[in-house]
Amino acid sequence: xxxxxxxxxxxxxxxxxxxxxxxxxxxxxxxxxxxxxxxxxxxxxxxxxxxxxxxxxxxxxxxxxxxxxxxxxxxxxxxxxxxxxxxxxxxxxxxxxxxxxxxxxxxxxxxxxxxxxxxxxxxxxxxxxxxxxxxxxxxxxxxxxxxxxxxxxxxxxxxxxxxxxxxx
Numbered sequence: 001x002x003x004x005x006x007x008x009x010x011x012x013x014x015x016x017x018x019x020x021x022x023x024x025x026x027x028x029x030x031x032x033x034x035x036x037x038x039x040x041x042x043x044x045x046x047x048x049x050x051x052x053x054x055x056x057x058x059x060x061x062x063x064x065x066x067x068x069x070x071x072x073x074x075x076x077x078x079x080x081x082x083x084x085x086x087x088x089x090x091x092x093x094x095x096x097x098x099x100x101x102x103x104x105x106x107x108x109x110x111x112x113x114x115x116x117x118x119x120x121x122x123x124x125x126x127x128x129x130x131x132x133x134x135x136x137x138x139x140x141x142x143x144x145x146x147x148x149x150x151x152x153x154x155x156x157x158x159x160x161x162x163x164x165x166x167x168x
Contacts, residue, residue, distance in 0.1 A: 068094050076151050078144060083122075083131060084109055087148040096159045098152070103144040106131070 071090050078085045083106040090100045106115045108124035115122040120133040153159060
């Protein structure tokens with residue numbers, strides 16, 4: 001079988017004049033070099049793109065860790081003493097620790113504006129409604145803080161108080 005192929009191969013080579021063998025070989029070599037360069041440059045570009053994606057994912061992972069480590073806040077709405085309070089709880093989700101509880105300022109029940117203390121009365125700048133100044137008393141703020149803590153711990157179980165935070 002090998003003998004039958006040899007005459008055909010020689011006939012094909014004989015059909016190509018010898019002066020075209022070198023340019024043809026150079027053309028084939030140039031084609032292989034071009035294909036090699038094209039493949040190599042494509043692979044290089046793809047490797048660079050993958051390296052950029054890996055770097056971006058590492059940066060995003062660092063950002064995510066920073067976001068998780070940052071303190072978060074929750075705001076509540078408590079209606080007491082004919083006023084509305086918007087206390088906030090600041091907590092660290094990764095360590096499950098409550099950092100602070102701020103009772104906030106009282107707000108008008110009818111127009112929701114923050115009240116300002118004028119003399120011995122809390123007054124609404126929008127509607128002019130007045131409430132006793134004793135609502136800003138420490139005992140009232142303490143009651144709002146305890147209720148806020150109770151609401152937070154009902155919704156977010158397993159959180160401990162940081163040292164120095166009022167216990168309910």
